[in-house]
Amino acid sequence: MAVTVEEVRALARTLPRSTEALVRDRVKFRVGRIVYLAFSRDETVLGFAHPKEERAALVAAEPAKFLPPEPADERFHWAQVRTGAIDAAEMRELVLDAWRMVVPKRVAAEYARQCEAQAGAAAIAAPALADLAAAAEVFNGFPGVDRSWLALRELTGPAPDPGSAAHRRALLRWLNSWGCRIRYPREGEPDLFDTGLADWWTAWADRLPAPGPGLAELDDTAIRRLAHAYADLAAVPVAAGRSARTLGPTAAAKTLYALRPAAVMPWDAAIAEHLHGARDADAFARHLTLGRTWARAVLAEARTAGAPADGGTSVPELVGRAPVSLAKVLDEYLYVRLSMKPAATAD
Numbered sequence: 025m026a027v028t029v030e031e032v033r034a035l036a037r038t039l040p041r042s043t044e045a046l047v048r049d050r051v052k053f054r055v056g057r058i059v060y061l062a063f064s065r066d067e068t069v070l071g072f073a074h075p076k077e078e079r080a081a082l083v084a085a086e087p088a089k090f091l092p093p094e095p096a097d098e099r100f101h102w103a104q105v106r107t108g109a110i111d112a113a114e115m116r117e118l119v120l121d122a123w124r125m126v127v128p129k130r131v132a133a134e135y136a137r138q139c140e141a142q143a144g145a146a147a148i149a150a151p152a153l154a155d156l157a158a159a160a161e162v163f164n165g166f167p168g169v170d171r172s173w174l175a176l177r178e179l180t181g182p183a184p185d186p187g188s189a190a191h192r193r194a195l196l197r198w199l200n201s202w203g204c205r206i207r208y209p210r211e212g213e214p215d216l217f218d219t220g221l222a223d224w225w226t227a228w229a230d231r232l233p234a235p236g237p238g239l240a241e242l243d244d245t246a247i248r249r250l251a252h253a254y255a256d257l258a259a260v261p262v263a264a265g266r267s268a269r270t271l272g273p274t275a276a277a278k279t280l281y282a283l284r285p286a287a288v289m290p291w292d293a294a295i296a297e298h299l300h301g302a303r304d305a306d307a308f309a310r311h312l313t314l315g316r317t318w319a320r321a322v323l324a325e326a327r328t329a330g331a332p333a334d335g336g337t338s339v340p341e342l343v344g345r346a347p348v349s350l351a352k353v354l355d356e357y358l359y360v361r362l363s364m365k366p367a368a369t370a371d
Contacts, residue, residue, distance in 0.1 A: 026108040027115045029067055035116060036061065039123050040131050060122040060228050067107065070115075073122035074103035101125065130219060137301040148299065150318050151326050151357045157343040159357040162364075170347040172201035176282065183235040184282055186225035204275040209294050220260035220271070221279075228253045238286040238337070239351040240319035242312065250288060251309035254280055258303075273303035281352065286337075289315035289351040294363040315354055322350065 029051055042060075045052050053061040062071040071093065074082065083090045091104040096121060105118060124132045149155070163169050176198040184191045184323070197218055200206055209215045232253060233246040242250075258276035261271045262286050266350055271279070277290040285358045291311055293303070297316065300307035331338050339350045348356075 027070070027110055028107070029063055031112060032061065032063075032070070032115060032119060035119050036123075039120075040135055054220060057124045060124045060126045061119060063107075069096070069104050070107050070118075071102055071104045072118050074127040075103055076101050077124075079103050109156075136166060140301055144306070148358070148361060150321055151354065153322060153329070153339075156322065156339070156345075156353050158356055159360040160344040160353065162360050163356050164344060172198050172352065174347060177320065183284070186221050186283070187229065194222050195279060196219070197276060198282065199275050204272075204276060204278065206271070206275065207267070213262075213290075216264060217260070217262045218272070221257075221263065224257055225251075225262055228256065233284060233287055234285060236286070238319065238349070239289055239312070239315050239354070240323055242287055242316055245315075245318070246287070247309050247312045250280065250284075250312060253304040254308045255305035273308075277308070278289055285349045286351060288312070289355050291355065292359070292363055295358045297354075297360075298362050315351060318354055319350055322354075 032053070033051075034045065036044065041055045042053055043055070045054060049065050051063045051067070052059050060073040064067070064071075066353075069091065079092065079102075081359070083092050085266075089106060089109040091102065091106065092098070093102040093104060151159075176194055179194045180191045184195055184197065186192055196208070197207060206217055231249055231325045233242065233250065236245075254273075254276050257279060258271055258273050261268070262271050262275075273296065274290075274292050277288070277292075281288040281290040289312060291299075291303075291308075296303045296307060296311070300310050326339050326342060329342075331342055337350075340346050340348055340353050343353060345353050345356070
């Protein structure tokens with residue numbers, strides 16, 4: 025039952041701004057110059073940041089577990105616990121509470137949000153082929169579900185070229201067909217979407233992964249580049265004045281999917297918030313990393329079922345969604361699980 029230094033260290037290393045130090049043969053953890061955890065030399069007692077006004081009640085409630093601080097530390101917000109009297113769950117609670125006392129509230133809030141997002145991602149089961157087929161059945165029931173996508177592909181080919189004005193116009197129509205609500209410029213107004221996308225493409229055309237590789241084949245460098253490209257794309261202005269806005273996270277993810285359909289698993293707000301707790305570049309990188317893990321698992325299952333080792337191109341047909349890529353099939357699975365509103369039921 026005793027908690028070890030290694031267990032505390034494993035948790036403390038994950039906490040933003042936390043560092044470890046060895047001071048007079050004692051292991052301590054601090055944020056900046058403020059110590060929030062300190063082991064005794066024999067590692068049988070762990071000191072931790074704790075409100076002074078609550079210390080007496082803590083020790084009185086469980087004297088076999090908690091100890092008052094050493095006399096020299098009584099002026100501080102500090103208490104101690106016997107490491108042999110707590111388990112891993114209690115240790116985690118004490119460490120997190122102590123850390124929260126010494127970091128800015130916004131840092132603690134962001135960490136809590138990330139933990140909630142990780143828990144949300146863990147709660148979504150990695151899909152098997154049968155799960156993807158079930159989601160495909162739902163999507164195939166939507167009237168004209170692939171009409172705008174096939175129209176875009178007919179106009180632009182397998183990979184639209186945002187260097188082409190015609191392709192940029194086609195991308196805008198496709199995004200709006202999927203509910204992105206990007207306002208078309210009135211006569212005489214500057215076309216911010218058009219110029220912004222063209223400028224973004226000038227900066228990123230040679231830095232994006234090539235059109236061929238699928239999601240399962242992305243390496244970490246490619247994922248990081250896509251995440252940074254996504255962030256820049258989301259910041260592209262599309263309207264000015266009182267209704268000023270940028271392209272935004274959902275439209276940016278969809279645009280990247282249109283440009284690299286085999287590699288990019290798009291998202292919407294519900295998926296991003298549930299799985300990752302944010303919609304910034306880091307969250308998008310986590311999203312693509314999750315998609316890569318899922319894609320590799322699905323491909324392994326498909327190969328076991330006799331499908332060719334083709335990087336995922338046969339899986340959409342296998343589950344009934346031939347017009348789209350495996351990356352989009354995974355997105356559709358998440359949409360069905362997280363974004364769709366439950367159908368109303370009769371009383």
